[in-house]
Amino acid sequence: MIFTSDNASGAAPEVLAALAAGNPGYTMPYGADDGSARVEAMLREIFEAPEARVFLVATGTAANALALATYTPPWGSILCHRLAHIEEDECNAPEFYAGGAKLTVIEGDDAKIDAAVLERVLGSEVSVHNAQPAALSITQATERGAVYTAEEVAALSGAARARGLSTHMDGTRFANALAATNASPAEMSWRAGVDVLCLGATKCGAMAAEAVILFDPAKAREFELRRKRGGHLFSKMRFVAAQMEAWLADGLWLRLAAHANAMAARLREGMAARGVKIVHPGTGPAANLFFVEFSGEQHAALQTAGMEYYASAADAEGRHSARIVASFATREEDVEAVLAAL
Amino acid sequence: MIFTSDNASGAAPEVLAALAAGNPGYTMPYGADDGSARVEAMLREIFEAPEARVFLVATGTAANALALATYTPPWGSILCHRLAHIEEDECNAPEFYAGGAKLTVIEGDDAKIDAAVLERVLGSEVSVHNAQPAALSITQATERGAVYTAEEVAALSGAARARGLSTHMDGTRFANALAATNASPAEMSWRAGVDVLCLGATKCGAMAAEAVILFDPAKAREFELRRKRGGHLFSKMRFVAAQMEAWLADGLWLRLAAHANAMAARLREGMAARGVKIVHPGTGPAANLFFVEFSGEQHAALQTAGMEYYASAADAEGRHSARIVASFATREEDVEAVLAAL
Amino acid sequence: MIFTSDNASGAAPEVLAALAAGNPGYTMPYGADDGSARVEAMLREIFEAPEARVFLVATGTAANALALATYTPPWGSILCHRLAHIEEDECNAPEFYAGGAKLTVIEGDDAKIDAAVLERVLGSEVSVHNAQPAALSITQATERGAVYTAEEVAALSGAARARGLSTHMDGTRFANALAATNASPAEMSWRAGVDVLCLGATKCGAMAAEAVILFDPAKAREFELRRKRGGHLFSKMRFVAAQMEAWLADGLWLRLAAHANAMAARLREGMAARGVKIVHPGTGPAANLFFVEFSGEQHAALQTAGMEYYASAADAEGRHSARIVASFATREEDVEAVLAAL
C-alpha cells in the first residue's frame, strides 16, 4: 500500500496501449509526426485557445525550467512560494535554464502564495543593481495539496502583470486542481492570466509526458530552440505524443485525477474522523495529497498495516509529520485497509 | 520505403513488450527501481567494467551534453570533428551544459578525426588567455557512416591523454560499430582509452533510451546532479530501464545493429554495382548509413519507386548528394525493391 | 556634505600619486608586472599567510562573484543574509558566475547571519533533488553597519565547515571592520575559518581595486581562468596593483578606515544625543555607516543644511528611514555642521 508519491505508480492501461498502437511504421522524427499535431489540436480545443502552441517534454522539471526561462532573462527573478518544487526540488534547473536568474521566495499558507506578501515584494523599487522581477510562478495544485481557485490565480497574476511580470503555472497536478474545482481548463489558465502552463501527465497516469502550453504563440520559436538545446527534443516524439493523446482522449485525464482526489479525500476524512491531525491543506479545495501529524500509536499501526509514506522521525512527543499521496492507481480496498488499521 | 534516418522507425517488439511487462505495481522513483539496478549490472558485465557507473537518459543530445560537461570546465574546449553531431546538430547543448565551453573542430575523412590534425591542435601552447583543452569527443560510428577500429580509438585517446584531456565517445551508433568490427564492448571503449561512453539505444530499436557509462565511478555524483539539474532524471525511470534491459538482453542490441548494417551494406554494394557513386564512407568498416552522389536519372528512378532519403537539390550537372540510412526495421524486400528500381 | 555612500568620494592622494609614479616605462601585462608581485607579498605578510594567492580585480561585484563561483558548483547553494550585497545588489552576478547556483537567504539582526537560523538551514537533509549547500558568505562589515567579532565569524564558519561548506567573506568594508575591532587581519579571516576574502579598497580610498585572497593556493589556477573568462584580467594590471600597493603601504588602509569609522561614530553619537533614533547597527562594534529614523523636522533641518543621504519617503507619521555613510574623505567640519543643524 504505497502512498509515498503519485510517481510510484506505473502508467494507465490506455496510455500503454497507445504506445503499442503507435509503434508500427515510420514517422517523421522530432515532433513532425501526426500524433504531435493531433495533441496540439486537442489541447487547443480543450483550452479554448486556438492560437496556443504546445510542446511536449518528458519531465516536469524540464517543462518548468524551459517555460520559466522563456519568460525570465538571466538578470531576472522568478517569484515563487518558498516550498515550490522549482525552489526546493529541481536542483537549480530553473536557474540553469534561465542562465543564472534568481528565485525570490514568498510565504503563504498551504504553499499558496500570499497575495499581500506578493504585493509587498512587487512594490520594491528596482534599479540596475537588482535582479529584475520577470515572472510569477504558481503551483497548481500546491506542494501541500491545496488548490487555488481561478479567482485566486487571476488576482495573483493580475498583481504580477501590473508590474510587468508574466505568469507561469507549474501544473504537475493541474488535472487534480481542475477535478477539485470544476473550473474549465481555460478558466484556470489563460483566462486567469496564465501565460504558460506546464500540464503534467506523468504523475496522473502517463509514463513520462508533459505538455508546455504557450498561450502566446510568439514565444514558440524560442521555446523550440530552448527545448532542443536542453536535450529535450525526442527523435521518436511519436511515443510522447501517443501517451498524451491517450491521456487526454475522452476525458481520461480528468477521470484519473478525480479518482486520485477522491481517494485522498476519503483517506483524509477517514483519518480525521479517527483522530489524526490534518495539517495541510487547511481550507479550500484539495488535490490528491495531504499532510498529517501522526501520534506514535497511529504511525505504528499504519506501519504494521503495511502503509508506506514519507514521515519525519519522531519528535519530542513521539509524533511524526507525514505526507500521504493518492494516485490514479490507488485502490479503494487499500484506502479502507488503511482506515481500518487506525 | 524510408531511408531518411534510423529514428524514423518505431521500437523493437521486445522493447515495447518490456514496457508493458514493467508497468504493474509500484516502484521507487528516480532510478531507485530494481530495473535500473539490473541495467547497471548488465552493462558492467557486458563491458567487463565492474566499477563502472551507468546513468540512463532519454535523448542522445542529453547524454552527450551531460557527459561532456562532466569532463569539461566552462573555460575548457572540446575537440571534435567538424561534422560531429555535438557541433552540428545539438543547437549548442554541449556549450549550454558545459557552462559556455568551446568546441574546437578538427578535420578528417569520412568524419573521422585525423590523427595528425589532432596532434597539431594538441601541440598548441595554452595560457590563461586560451580555452583550456579538456576533452576529445569521438563519434562511433561517424556521421558519415565510417567506423573507427579499436586501435584508431586508442591512438586518438592516447594523444589526448598525453596532453591531459579525457575522451568521450558519442556512441549513438556504438552497437553498429561493434557489429561492423567484431570488437568487444570493452575493447572499443575503456580499453581503448574512452572515459565516458554514451551508448545509444534509441536509433537502434528503443523508444527513447540512452545509457551514459562512466568508467570512472568518481564522476558519478557530479553526473547525477547534472542529470537532475538538466531535467533528465525521470520519476518513472522504470520505463527507461525496461527499454534498455530488453534491448541488451540476449544480445538483441547487437543483432538489431548487425541487421541494420547488413541492410546498408547490401544497398551500398548493390548501388555501387549499378553505377551509383559512393562518397562515404570511403574505406574501412562501415555502419548502417552511407552517402552517395546520384545522377539525375538515378534519383528520379528511386523517387518514382517510393524510396525516401535526404538529398541535396540538383547541382549544375543535375546530380544529387544523398544520405541513405538503414535501421533495425529495414526490410530486405524494400532493399531489393530499391535496387531493382535502379 | 555627501553621506550617501563611501563610493561618492574620489581616491586618496597617496593612491593617485602611485598611479603617476607607476606610469613610466614598460611592464609585463596581465599581472606579470613587479607591482602585482609586490602586492601579493605584502598581503601574505599582512595576513600572516605565506601560501595565500592574491588576485586583483576592479569591482567588488567581480571579486565576490568570482570568489563564490570558485567555491560553489552550478548545482550548489550559497547561504547568505537576506540583505547581503550579493543577494540584493549584484543583479545576479553570483548566480551568473557560479553557472546558475542558488542563493539561500538567512535572517539575523543588523544584517548579521543568525547562528541559530544558520544551524537550522544547515540541518536540512539534502538529496539529488536539492541545491547542494556549498558556501557560506559573510559580509564584514554588514550592509547595516554592524561588525562581526572574530569569534562570531569563527562560529559561523565552523558550523558551515562541519557540513562541508566553505566560507567566503565579502570584505568590501573589511578595513573598517578591523579598525572597529582591533582584530588582526589573520584573526578576522583565515584563523576564523575564512577560505576566501574579498578585500575591498575601492570604498576606502582606492579608485577601483579589490584583492581576492585565496588562503588555499590550490584554487589559484581555477580563479585565474575564471577572472580572465569574466573579462576581469587587466592588460595594464600595473595600475590596479599600484593602487593596492599604495593603499596597503605603511598602514594607510587602516588609517583611512579608522577615520571613516570615527566620523560615523561621531555623527551617530551626536545624532543620538540630539534625539535621532538610531536603528542600525544595534549593539556591538560598528563600521562607517548607520541607519536612522528621522522625524520630519530632523530631516528637514538636515536637508536645509545641505546634508545628502538616501532616505525613504515620509511614512504616515512623517518619519524618514535613512542611511548615513562616512568615508575616508569625510571632513570633521562637515560632521560638526550636520550636528549643529539638528
Added chain:
Amino acid sequence: MIFTSDNASGAAPEVLAALAAGNPGYTMPYGADDGSARVEAMLREIFEAPEARVFLVATGTAANALALATYTPPWGSILCHRLAHIEEDECNAPEFYAGGAKLTVIEGDDAKIDAAVLERVLGSEVSVHNAQPAALSITQATERGAVYTAEEVAALSGAARARGLSTHMDGTRFANALAATNASPAEMSWRAGVDVLCLGATKCGAMAAEAVILFDPAKAREFELRRKRGGHLFSKMRFVAAQMEAWLADGLWLRLAAHANAMAARLREGMAARGVKIVHPGTGPAANLFFVEFSGEQHAALQTAGMEYYASAADAEGRHSARIVASFATREEDVEAVLAAL
C-alpha cells in the same frame, strides 16, 4: 626597446593628468557622474550618431563579450575569423556572456574575413537542430595588423544583415584603423553597417578604458543590466570616464594612433629594405603591428640590440616567426636603433 605588445606601455600623460583633475570632490557613482555624460556626448558627436548610447568598461574582453551577448542568444552562433581575439584569446568569455553560444570560425588572409567564405557559411540551411547564426564579428584592425576599408566592412555586414545577423566590431585598435584609412568614425562604423562598436582606448594610451557604442539605443537597457551582472559597472566610474574624455579630447586618440602606425610603418619598411621577410599584413592599409620571418642572423642581431618581441622557436632552417607591435609610446630613436642593428 619593447615591441611585444601595445599593452606593455603605460598611459598617455594627458590621461593620467585627467585622473588627478577628476579626483577632488564627490560625484554620483555607477556612471551617473557628469564625466560619463560628457563622454557619451563626445562620442555621439564624433560618430555623428546623436541617438547612440555609450557604456564604459575597463577591458576589451569585457567590452566584446558584453556586446556580443547583447546580439546573440544562447542558442546562437557568432561568425568570426579563426584568429579573432574573441576566439583565440578570451578564454571563452564570449561563450560565457552569451550563455553558451557558439563561435563559428571563418578563414581569410591577414586575419580578415574572406567574403566568399562568409557567404558560403551564411548560405547553410538552419533548422532547430543547429546553432542559429546571430552575429558577425569583425576585428578592426585585425590580429595580423591588416585594416578593413569601410567598403569591405560594409560588404561583410551587408551579407550578414541579409541573413538576419547583426554586426559587432572589435575595435581594440579602431583608432589605428581610422588613422590608417582616413575614414571618418561614422564611415567606419554605423554607416558601414556596424551595430555595436567596442572602441578600445587601453592599447592606445589609456590606463583601462573601453567604450561600447550601441548605435541602436533600444539595446541600452539590456546592455546596462548585462554590464552590472558581469561585475563591470564601476562605482567610481568617474575615473574611467576621465580617461576616455582626455583620450578623445582634441583628437588626441587619433594622434596617438597615427604615431603608433607611423612607427610600425617605419620599422616594417626599414626591415623589408634590410631583407626581412614581411608576412602580415600583405597588402592594403596597415595598423601598428606586423608579422615577420627573421633569419637566425637577423633575430640574433636584434636580440643583441635589446629589442623585445614575441618570436617562435627556430624552425628547421633556423628562422623565427615574430610579431612586432609599436605603440603610442614608441620612440623614434628606438626604431632607428632597431634598424641600425640589422
